[in-house]
Amino acid sequence: MNGQQKIDDGASQCPRQISSDPLSVESLVQRHENRLFLLQRLNGLRQQIQSLEQEVSDIECMVNSLPYAPAGMAYGHGRRAAPCHFHVAATAGAGGIALPLAVGIVHPLDTVRTTMQAAASTHGFSHSLRSLGWRGLSRGFVLSLAWASPQGAIRMASYEASKEVLLDKFYFKALGIAVSAITADFASSVVKVPRELITQRMQTGQYQSSWQAVRSIFREEGIAGFFRGYASTASRDAPFMLLLFLSYEQFKSWKIRLTFSQQGPAEIFAPWSDAETVLWGGISGTLAAWLTTPFDVIKTRIMTSQTPISFHDALRSVGPAGLFRGAGPRSAWWFCVSSIFFASYERLRATLQQHVDPV
Missing domain, CATH: 1.10.287 (Helix Hairpins)
Structure with a gap:
């Protein structure tokens, strides 16, 4: 009626x-x-x-906790969704553990890539691997792990905090993610640049220990010496982080849409498998690494040069043919790093959330 x-x-x-x-x-x-x-x-x-936009925003807010939910917060019919926001301590702690774990596992591959890019002549993967030997592959391992922890903590805490604020400010969500990724990279660069500079000099055999590297760089160039190549690093990592997080978030969005269309709205909050996170994280890292290899080659030349050189000098010494030198090992390295990192980060963040903010 x-x-x-x-x-x-x-x-x-x-x-x-x-x-x-x-x-x-x-x-x-x-x-x-x-x-x-x-x-x-x-x-x-x-x-x-x-009203529809608000409903979509609420869904995105809950999806922020995917792919893993804290224990006791399983998804499904008649059950509550996970909390919209993670505590900053959970994101920082997860990033501080996941990044050194990922970097440490594939450190030998990074050493080969650095050796290839720093070489004055064209050396292939097998030649660089033979020239390093088993002991050479572990150069800079301890220092890289130690410094990767604060780098990962600062990066992920900054990224999640920025994204939480900016996603409501931008009509296009991708723009908010992009700005958050670049903000996080610049925030972590205070640790990242010295870490990469010292590690790469050890990988190329310039120093035998991290203490020798720190003392020598400080004596010869002062504090500014630890940030040599900052501009080239920023020119590489700003687009890299943008591509990495945009593609990873886009994969998550595609997963939600696919699940929604095939299984219905009740299943979009179902926990994801580790295999999915490993695959999406790895593909995101590979795509970002391949496209930003020219910047990485120039950055490596600047950091490993015996004398300070400019961006233009490094570009001229590499030449057009050398801009993608080491692209294969670098892409493979980032596939491993990203797949391990995102899978570990999502798990650790959900676990730590239970301790810092019990639900």
């Missing part, structure tokens, strides 16, 4: 036919009434759109 009444009311409120004389008083009144009616309908549509 109520439904029929609404239909009748809607029919009675439809725009009326305008009389044949457009200049008559009746015609002008009808035009005015029709205009008011259309404005009212338009306002109703705007309210519906705002």
Whole structure:
């Protein structure tokens, strides 16, 4: 009965036919009434759109906790979704553990890549591997792990905090993610640049120990020496982090849409498998690494040079043919790093959340 009444009311409120004389008083009144009616309908549509946008925002807020939920917060019919936001201590702690874990496992591959890019002549993967030997592959291992922990903590805490604020500020969510990724990279660069500089000099055999490297760099160049190549590093890592996080977040979005279309809305919050996170994280890292290899080659040349050189000098010494030198090992390295990192980070973040903010 109520439904029929609404239909009748809607029919009675439809725009009326305008009389044949457009200049008559009746015609002008009808035009005015029709205009008011259309404005009212338009306002109703705007309210519906705002309501739908709010529902989408609420879903995205809950999806922020995917792919893993804290224990006791399993998803499904009749169960609560995970909390919208993770505590900064959980994100920082997870990043501080996941990054050194990922970097440490594939450190030998990074050493080969650095050796290839720093060489004055073109050396292939097998030649660089033979020249290093088993002991050479572990150069800079301890220092890289030790410094990767604060780097990962600062990066992920900054990224999640920035994203939480900026996603509500930008109409295009991808723009908020991009700005958050670049912000996180610059925040962590205070640790990242000295770490890479010392590690790469040890990987190329310039120093035998981290203490010798720190003492020598400080004596010869001062504090500024630890940040040599900062501009080239930023030019590489800003687009790299943008591509990495944009592609990873996009894979998560595709997963949600696919699950929604095939299994229904009740299943979009189902925990993801480790294999999915490993695959998506690895592909994201590979894509970002391959496209930013030219910047990485130039950065490596600047950092490993015996004397300070400019960006232009490094570019000229490499030449067009050398811009993608080491792209294969670098992409493989980042596939391993990203797959291990994101899988570990998501698990650790969910686990730590239970301790810093019990639910």
